[in-house]
Amino acid sequence: MAKVTSKWVCQECGHASLSYIGKCPECNSWGSLIEEISRKKSASQNLSSETENSFSLISNIDHSNIERIKSFDKEFDSVLGGGFVIGSLILLSGEPGIGKSTILLQAANHLSRNLKVAYVTAEESIYQVKLRAQRLNLQDKNLLLLAENNLEIILDLIEKEKPDFLIIDSIQAIYHPELESTAGNVSQVRECANKLLRLAKDKNITTILVGHVNKEGLIAGPKVLEHIVDTVLYFEGEKFHNFRILRATKNRFGSSDEIAVFEMKETGLKIILNPSFxxxxxxxxxxxxxxxxxxxxxxxxxxxxxxxxxxxxxxxxxxxxxxxxxxxxxxxxxxxxxxxxxxxxxxxxxxxxxxxxxxxxxxxxxxxxxxxxxxxxxxxxxxxxxxxxxxxxxxxxxxxxxxxxxxxxxxxxxxxxxxxxxxxxxxxxxxxxxxxxxxxxxxxxxxxxxxxxxxxxxxxx
Ligand SMILES: Nc1ncnc2c1ncn2[C@@H]1O[C@H](COP(=O)(O)OP(=O)(O)O)[C@@H](O)[C@H]1O
Ligand SMILES: [Mg+2]
Structure with missing residues (x-):
């Protein structure tokens, strides 16, 4: 049987301590440590499956064959360094209401023309997603929708369906039942992200996780989430203005200073090629x-x-x-x-x-x-x-x-x-x-x- 362990984890930075302390020694936040009981070992030690177990000569390595999936827009692709790298794990972060679900539904809809795309909505019902798709005038019929919060069920269904592309909206709303802590807290976010990383790498499923940022502008949950994923995209803008900027703040497969500017319209996000205006x-x-x-x-x-x-x-x-x-x-x-x-x-x-x-x-x-x-x-x-x-x-x-x-x-x-x-x-x-x-x-x-x-x-x- 799995061993039950208890630790105190800082909800701001993810620092773990074996006993309660009032002030986190890592990020100096007060009262941010919460006890977490876990029956599972962290999966983070087992992440080396992507590395090969022999050295390669640099001259023999051909990076031009990295396969990429093009999104619905060239500008979006350029932020990613030329499109989604197959089997990569991407975090799309941004404040609530900024348009993360909207842009991903547009992308998912477009990609579903040629690929099997699964969109897991853990925050809304499938009817809400359908309504949004109607408002955005998205006509394609092949997109697979699932409203589910339990990661075990999600993983089972993914094993069965074997999609090429997976969207989890959002990482803070899903939980793994093996952990006793609630959805959204540090250990859940980290564990779920690690499991999805294994899935992305083992089955070559390109996966996007939606992550909300808190009011300080940090991705809610541990900083380790940013370390786990290959690419961190940040979607930003002002609630009272209708433009949005998509930028990569981390990219293992391209530069991280590219941006794309969109305008939020009733019919969705439209790319702006001349943002100066x-x-x-x-x-x-x-x-x-x-x-x-x-x-x-x-x-x-x-x-x-x-x-x-x-x-x-x-x-x-x-x-x-x-x-x-x-x-x-x-x-x-x-x-x-x-x-x-x-x-x-x-x-x-x-x-x-x-x-x-x-x-x-x-x-x-x-x-x-x-x-x-x-x-x-x-x-x-x-x-x-x-x-x-x-x-x-x-x-x-x-x-x-x-x-x-x-x-x-x-x-x-x-x-x-x-x-x-x-x-x-x-x-x-x-x-x-x-x-x-x-x-x-x-x-x-x-x-x-x-x-x-x-x-x-x-x-x-
Ligand atoms: N009927 C509508 N007409 C125009 N814009 C809308 C409409 N409904 C929602 N929006 C826009 O979509 C935003 C919500 O987008 P959403 O993708 O749900 O955000 P997120 O997933 O980041 O929380 C709203 O803030 C608003 O700007
Ligand atoms: Mg949303």
Whole structure:
């Protein structure tokens, strides 16, 4: 008979202890350890079945024959590194309501044209899934649906059906009856994921697990879940905006910095090939406090608008708010503008926003943030059709950024007429014919050149 063991497991990080302790020594959370009684040994020691038991000469290894399954969209495939690798285990994580079930139903429906696809819904009934499929106008009839939480039953049925592709929605809602803990807790999530990993590798079933993230943005359950799977996809966006970004945060079979941008519509997720349009406000004319920058996400360059609002404060300590931007960087830029340029914001509340609900912590946005703040403070319209790219150093110097050519190309593509970039950036001479390029050494230079020109552009309301 299986041995009954008891251990205390941290619900935040998965650290296990033989006795109760108030504070987890691993992640320092208080009161997060819960007793778990288990009759099973962890299966994690037996995961080496995929490795061969002899050495191979590197020259004899041919990786070009890794078989991949194409999803319903090229952009989705590029996030995966070219499609789903057959027999791989993928975790799709994201906040509840972000669209994980929607995108997977779309993918499952598409894949079911050529493959046997099983979709196990542990959170909804098969009728709810059918209703969603109807709303999304998914017509294909071959998709296999199962509403079940018990992993033993799921595994039995998978053995019988032998699908090529399996979706488990979600890993937190299934349980293995051999463990006494409830679905969603650390040992269940880990055990179920390990069992599904064995299934994926032994039977060559490409498997996607849906994983919810908690409010801190971490995948609920142990960090080990991320270590178990081959690929971690993160589906993100703002509830109040309809765009969604799919990114790989870990990928054993490709790069992990590629993104795909989707729009959530009534009929499902639609790919957006030119995401820049999403993040620019509807303002046709320039207004004080708004400038553009170019940010890079994987192989994509997105032109994004940065808006700033500077107003008098009624507090002793003025407010600083940064939406979608690095709060500390914004504070640093304010300090640089005060110390190196001579502005004084001590009596002003300051709000800075990356338009459209996008988030980016790229230092290349510094110059645009500074220009938006200055333009609002001075109530001056910045020069029209201009993009500001550059990191600002503590001495006020504009520093080089990576992938400048890609950023410039995107500006040209979207019809911008001028870019302000760091002074010593090397760019191909052709670019100077396509767009006016202003190279600034100090943030003060950029402000002076932009605002002097901007003064001439002051609109009469
Ligand atoms: N009738 C509808 N019209 C448009 N969008 C809808 C409709 N019903 C649901 N949605 C969108 O689908 C989202 C829920 O998607 P879902 O795939 O269930 O999320 P998840 O599986 O990540 O929890 C909602 O937040 C909403 O944006
Ligand atoms: Mg769901």
């Amino acid at each position: 999403l993040f620019m406000s509807q303002n046709k004319d320039s207004v004080p406090g708004s400038t553009y920058s170019a940010l890079v996400e994987g192989s994509k360059t997105i032109i994004a608008e940065i808006q700033a609002l500077v107003g008098g404060t009624s507090y002793t300590t003025p407010r600083r708010v940064a939406n979608g931007l690095d709060y500390n960087r914004v504070l640093q830029i304010i300090a640089i503008l005060e110390r190196r340029v001579g502005f004084n914001f001590s009596k002003h509340d300051l709000f800075v926003n990356l338009v459209g609900g996008l988030s980016s912590y790229e230092p290349a946005l510094d110059l645009s943030i500074a220009m938006s703040i200055v333009s609002c403070k001075q109530d001056v319209i910045p020069i029209k059709k201009t993009v500001y790219i550059g990191e600002i150093g503590l001495t006020g110097e504009i520093r080089e950024v990576n992938q400048i050519e890609n950023r410039i190309k995107e500006c040209i593509k979207l019809g911008f007429e001028r870019i302000v970039i760091p002074y010593n950036t090397e760019i191909s001479s052709n670019r100077f014919k396509e767009i006016e390029i202003i190279q600034g050494k100090k943030v003060l230079d950029a402000i002076r050149s932009s605002l002097t020109t901007a003064q001439k552009n002051l609109a009469t309301p």
